[in-house]
Amino acid sequence: MASSAPAAGTPEHGMPGNMGDVRRGNLALVMGRIAHSKAGTHLTRAQIAAATGLTKASVSSLVLDLLDAGIVREVGLNPQGERGRPGVGLELDPANGVMGMEVNVDYISAGVTDLAGNLLLQETVEQDNRTASPVAVTAALAGLAAGLRASAEAQGVRVLGGGLAVPGLVDDKTGTVITAPNLGWNNETLDLHALLPDVRLGTTLFNEANAAALAELRYRPAGRADFLFVSGEVGVGGGLVIGSELFTGPHGHAGELGHVVVEPDGAACSCGGRGCLETVAGQDAIFAAAGISPRRQANRQASAGPSRSESLDQLLSLITGGDADALAAVVRAGHFLGVAVASSVRLLNISSVVLGGHFALLGEWIMPALTESLATYAPGKVLPGNISLSAVGQAGALLGAAGSVVTSLVEAPHRLYS
Structure with a gap:
């Protein structure tokens, strides 16, 4: 070059x-x-x-x-x-690209975008990461990324750098996952260089919900300047966008919606607290209430049961079939999501909410319970028309991570040759 x-x-x-x-x-x-x-x-x-x-x-x-x-x-x-x-x-130049990557509790994913944000390649692998070491998980992700990078280069696209999104609190300056309760990671410094060796822009670490919120900001056709993004996975995350900018607070950890307490005497949470939103609205909680037991990996032995994606399909099948337990589980999740959102929007003076992950997938059934809950606990603060579903779907976190790398390049293009 x-x-x-x-x-x-x-x-x-x-x-x-x-x-x-x-x-x-x-x-x-x-x-x-x-x-x-x-x-x-x-x-x-x-x-x-x-x-x-x-x-x-x-x-x-x-x-x-x-x-x-x-x-x-x-x-x-x-x-x-x-x-x-x-x-x-x-x-x-469309011959340049960046890679977005995501580690979540039950899968790893990677995708290559061009500098304009068009997703060129993507691949997701289901695996239970809560029983695996960070070294093993990043090694698997590195293999996935290497394959996609080779495919991109075969199409004439060079990967300049990458972003990695994880469901936890991170220190992007040191590449450290401070805590990711659902993964069981605490103060884990990741070998980001190994994910994408020899790229000019390196690899940057992001919080999964924040990355997904940035993707919503970029890809929504007529996005609002202020909104609360809610990420629904095994855990529940939140990303705050204020004035078309991601707000992360003085230490970079704002938006932990999943650990807002909605049931003070509720179930124990992976964070060490009790009654957090994700204990009633996370995937595990909804599956359990609906009578679904997803397959898990323990000591390298997989338990019987459906995979995560199969479990979501099963949940949708039960709901559309009118199963009382499945419907009650989703309604309960929507109700308590409304409790958490009501407190958040009052505190932050935000009037728009975007639902991602399983909340978007279950939007048809979540939305009535959510709007009723908001009308009860924060009347007039979030109108039904201001609640929307994700514009980017499951790829939001990796698109947001990749887009942030592009933004850093646009703001400092000299990094490529200084």
Whole structure:
């Protein structure tokens, strides 16, 4: 990959405000204009100069850096808004991609997207990760990622970096899972490099619900600026979007909706508390109440019973067939979800909720109980029309993790060749 050298006498590093810093800032400005242009619109150098206030000469020099780095390409002639001879349009090079990965309690998943966010490849493998060590789980994920990376490269797409989403509290700076109760992981520093060896942007760790919330923000056709995303898996997670930005709190751990207490004298939770939302609305709780026993792995021996996906299919079959226990389990989950959401929206002054995971899958039956509960405990705060189902489905966490890597590249494109 070609790289751009600084001008003679220009320090590459130094005090804020030096020429190297200014150029890096301008490079991000130009990259952002190209990345965020409307679909089907290919801005020219002249249009970027007019939009940013930079000189045409500066824009041409910066675009040359991006072309040399291979993250932008020229596409034909663009007559839109141009006087005289049309200019050459610019777009993110589709020969580049990033990988989103997810570890959840009962599966691992990975997918490759291009820089525009289009999902090119995806694969999910069901496995019970709560009895496996972090080393074993990441090794399995590394194998899955290697296969997808090879497939992407066979299609002419190079993977620049990746993001990994896990259902727990994380420290992205050190690659540490602080706690993931449903996995049984505590203070586990993951070997992120092993997941995607020798990629320029490395691999970044994310909380699963936060990543999925970011995917909703990006992919919803007419998304709101403020919403609470609710992730339904074995555990229950939450992601807060305020002013079109993910809000994670001072320590990065805001949004733990699954551990909001809804039954003070309720069942023990994996977090060590009692009566948390996920003890009544998580997958395990719903399956148990419906009389379904999913297959689990223990000491390398699989127990009898359906897999997780088969269990969800079985639950849907029971519900549509009018099974009283299954219907009661889902209604109970929706009721207590409303209790937790009611407290959250009052505290945060948010009026929109997006349901993901099994809450979206069960939306037809969850929604009436949820809206009734909200009307009881937070009347007028969340109207039925402001409760929606996920726009991205099961792929939300890996799409959000991948999209965040793209965002970091757009904000600092010099990372590819500095």
